[in-house]
Amino acid sequence: MIRKTGKPRACVVGAGAVGGLFIRALVKAGWDTTTLARGETLEAIRGNGLRIDDERIDVIATDDPRKLGTQDYLILAVKAPAMPQAAPQLKPLVGPDTAIVSTMNGVPWWFFHGFGDALAGKRLESVDPGGAIAAAMPAGQAVGCVVHLSSVNAGPAVIRRGKGNRLIVGNPAGQIDGRTQTLIDALADGGFEVEATREIQKEIWSKLWGNMNMNPISALTGSTGDKIMKDPLTNQLVRRMMIEHLWIGQKIGIELGMTIDERFAITRKLGAFKTSMLQDLESQRPLEIDALLASVIEIGALVGVPTPYCDTVLGLIRQRAANLGLYRYALPRR
Numbered sequence: 001m002i003r004k005t006g007k008p009r010a011c012v013v014g015a016g017a018v019g020g021l022f023i024r025a026l027v028k029a030g031w032d033t034t035t036l037a038r039g040e041t042l043e044a045i046r047g048n049g050l051r052i053d054d055e056r057i058d059v060i061a062t063d064d065p066r067k068l069g070t071q072d073y074l075i076l077a078v079k080a081p082a083m084p085q086a087a088p089q090l091k092p093l094v095g096p097d098t099a100i101v102s103t104m105n106g107v108p109w110w111f112f113h114g115f116g117d118a119l120a121g122k123r124l125e126s127v128d129p130g131g132a133i134a135a136a137m138p139a140g141q142a143v144g145c146v147v148h149l150s151s152v153n154a155g156p157a158v159i160r161r162g163k164g165n166r167l168i169v170g171n172p173a174g175q176i177d178g179r180t181q182t183l184i185d186a187l188a189d190g191g192f193e194v195e196a197t198r199e200i201q202k203e204i205w206s207k208l209w210g211n212m213n214m215n216p217i218s219a220l221t222g223s224t225g226d227k228i229m230k231d232p233l234t235n236q237l238v239r240r241m242m243i244e245h246l247w248i249g250q251k252i253g254i255e256l257g258m259t260i261d262e263r264f265a266i267t268r269k270l271g272a273f274k275t276s277m278l279q280d281l282e283s284q285r286p287l288e289i290d291a292l293l294a295s296v297i298e299i300g301a302l303v304g305v306p307t308p309y310c311d312t313v314l315g316l317i318r319q320r321a322a323n324l325g326l327y328r329y330a331l332p333r334r
Contacts, residue, residue, distance in 0.1 A: 010034075024057050080106055099179045101144075124295055214238065216314070293310060
C-alpha cells in the first residue's frame with residue numbers, strides 16, 4: 001500500500017485528456033493523489049511525469065489497485081465502455097466511506113438512485129450489463145461530475161488543453177453533503193470553475209441532449225458539427241432525436257428549460273468541431289454508444305415513449321462500430 005498522510009487520499013482512474021486535468025487539480029489542492037494507468041501512459045508518467053501544456057505534474061502511478069488501498073475519493077475518468085470490466089478490479093480502492101466520482105459522458109450506472117419516481121433504483125442493462133458496476137461501486141456513494149471542457153491527448157501522458165474549464169458536481173440524493181463539498185472546494189482550489197448542484201441528474205440529461213445525437217451522427221458521416229447543423233436533413237434528424245429525448249425527460253421528471261433552437265445556438269458557437277465519438281472512431285477506440293444513446297432508448301421503453309429516430313441511429317452506429325471492431329454487438333439469429 002502506497003503512502004499514508006493526513007490529507008484526503010484520491011485515486012484518479014485514467015490519466016487521459018480528462019483524468020490528467022483532475023490529477024493536476026488535486027495535486028495543486030494538496031491532496032494525496034495517485035493514478036491508475038496502463039502501458040505507455042504508465043511508463044511516461046513514471047519517467048517524465050504528467051505533462052499538461054508546458055507544465056509537469058509528478059504523481060505516483062501504478063497499474064495495480066491493490067498497491068494503493070482504500071481511498072477517500074475515487075475519480076473515474078475512463079470511458080463508459082471500459083467500466084463493466086474495470087469496476088470489479090477497482091474494489092480494493094473502495095471502502096464504505098469512499099466517494100466514487102464519475103466523470104464519464106452519458107447516463108451513469110447510479111442515475112436512478114433515489115430518483116425517477118417509479119424508476120427509482122432501476123438498473124439500466126445498457127449501462128450496467130449484469131450489474132457488475134453496481135456490485136463494485138455502490139450507488140449510494142456516488143458523486144456525479146458533469147465535465148464542460150475540451151482537452152486532447154498529444155501523446156502518452158501529454159495533454160493539451162482546449163476550451164472550457166467548467167465542472168458541475170452533485171450527488172444522486174440531491175444534497176451537498178460534507179464529502180461532496182470537500183471535493184468541490186479542492187477542484188476549485190486546483191483551478192477548475194466548479195458549480196455545485198442539487199439536480200445532478202438534470203445536468204447529466206442536459207449535456208446528453210446535445211451529445212446523444214451529434215456524436216453518433218458525426219461518427220456515421222465523418223462530419224464536423226457545423227456541417228451536421230447546416231445540412232437540412234441531418235439538422236432535422238438531430239431535432240427529431242432531441243424531441244424524443246425531451247419527451248423521455250418529462251416522463252422522469254426533468255424539464256430542461258431550453259428550446260431546441262436555443263441549444264442549437266450553443267452548438268453553432270463551437271464551429272467546426274469534432275465530437276468525442278468521431279475522434280474515438282478515427283483513433284480506433286471503443287465508442288460510447290450505450291451510455292450516450294442506448295441508455296436513452298432503454299429509458300424511453302421503460303416510460304412508454306417511442307423512439308423511432310433514436311432507434312434508427314442506434315441501429316446504424318452500432319453496426320458501423322462493430323464492423324470496425326469498436327463495439328461488441330452481434331446481430332440476433334433468426
